[in-house]
Amino acid sequence: MDSRIRRHAEIIVHQAIDLQPDDDVVVSMPPVAEDLAVALYEQIGEVGANPMMVARGDRGIGTDRATRAYLRAVDEDDLSEPEHALKLFEHADAAVVARPHENVTEQSDVSPEKGSAYDRAYRDVLNARLSTKWCLTQYPAPADAQLAGMSTEAYEDFVYDAVNKDWDAVREHQEQMVEIMDGADEVHIVSGDTTDVTMSVKDMVTLNDWGTNNLPAGEVFTAPVPDSVEGEVLFDKPVYHNAREVQGAWLKFEGGEVVDFSATQNEDVLEGILTTDEGSNRLGELGIGMNRDIDRFTYNMLFDEKMGDTVHMALGRAYPATVGEGVEQNDSAKHVDMIVDMSEDSYIEVDGEIVQRNGTFKFEDGFEG
Known part of the structure; x- marks a missing residue:
């Protein structure tokens, strides 16, 4: 594993969320960021905290593809506050969220109206996550490099130069x-x-x-x-x-x-x-x-x-x-x-x-x- 990924995980656990023994931490990121998830789990284990991982993309209900399918299928009037997601963050001490993509335009055909209705429904879930010790970060996935107009290697350098600082x-x-x-x-x-x-x-x-x-x-x-x-x-x-x-x-x-x-x-x-x-x-x-x-x-x-x-x-x-x-x-x-x-x-x-x-x-x- 790239040593910069391990350094990234160390900064998250020991600085950004200041994780303590027995803390319950939600790790929220899609499969493309698995290396970061693995490095985080190592750090969390050394601290003696308790991790739980959920796969998600830009919106907190699943990967970008799954979320697109759901939002295109669901009736706008049926979007309501998800009690199970709310309870997850209400009972968590910390949350780490990474938002890399496999396709940055996956949800481009979800209407703005549907997206706004989703945001209203998940408003309390977001507030609950923000009430924990939270960190929002990035894993340098190829799709994000493409959106930035960079090679994957150049984007990795860009991300870690910006993240792994004094x-x-x-x-x-x-x-x-x-x-x-x-x-x-x-x-x-x-x-x-x-x-x-x-x-x-x-x-x-x-x-x-x-x-x-x-x-x-x-x-x-x-x-x-x-x-x-x-x-x-x-x-x-x-x-x-x-x-x-x-x-x-x-x-x-x-x-x-x-x-x-x-x-x-x-x-x-x-x-x-x-x-x-x-x-x-x-x-x-x-x-x-x-x-x-x-x-x-x-x-x-x-x-x-x-x-x-x-x-x-x-x-x-x-x-x-x-x-x-x-x-x-x-x-x-x-x-x-x-x-x-x-x-x-x-x-x-x-x-x-x-x-x-x-x-x-x-x-x-x-x-x-």
Whole structure:
């Protein structure tokens, strides 16, 4: 087995989920990631915890092929909360989820409406998983390499360079941005003449993502006050959602809600996201990408949202840990990240002070305020 896979498993077990003896852990990934599953089981056994494995793809009810067959066959009105899946995560102490693919477009012929109905039905299951010690990660499968436009070997190098890092050093570097954001009132983001948006983060919590949930990590993120978002955003990187690519997604916000939108490709997918429920047309996250080992767009949001010189905003659910005490949490069955390139003609302003310009932070060499 590739030694990098074993190192990946060590980081998951000992850092990301901090597994303890007698913990019950759900390992959730499809057969194409069996090497990672084996390495995880070795680590879990050494700790003395209790693993249980379920095969799954992007959605948590089975492999991508099986899930496609189910969603195409089931009546939308028959989709309901699965009690057995809910109980699984309610009784688990930890969960490790990997999302490689055998066919990245397997579910491309599942309608956006059916997908949104599924997300609503499984909303509490997702929340139960997120209440455990959880880690979401990637195994470098050939289909994902193909989607990224890379050879399998090059994609393996890309994945492990981004995942198997000195995360203590990452934490220290990113903490400088956390200190800027935590306690701030207003964030203003400008990119060219297509993005100019403001939002309040007053009393919200800014988190340092250094490998405790997502692997790869490499972002600083918080939640906007739900009704505070004003302005327009053009997400100039594609949104790859439910096996369909949305290009040129543009949103206009007033009073925190999306009041107008468009896309140059697959606008119906964007509309399906926005109309899922009451919270899906408001922002639940503002994230700032800081992992410069992720230096190319790969159509995999687990990586792309961490890419240096970017920010991302997520429609839908806010992570509870980012919501301050006594502040409204935006809740939704959706959490869909979308990316803005901040490498040129761009800046981030916090409480009237420019803290990043053209991808360079004020605490880095070369910053020009």
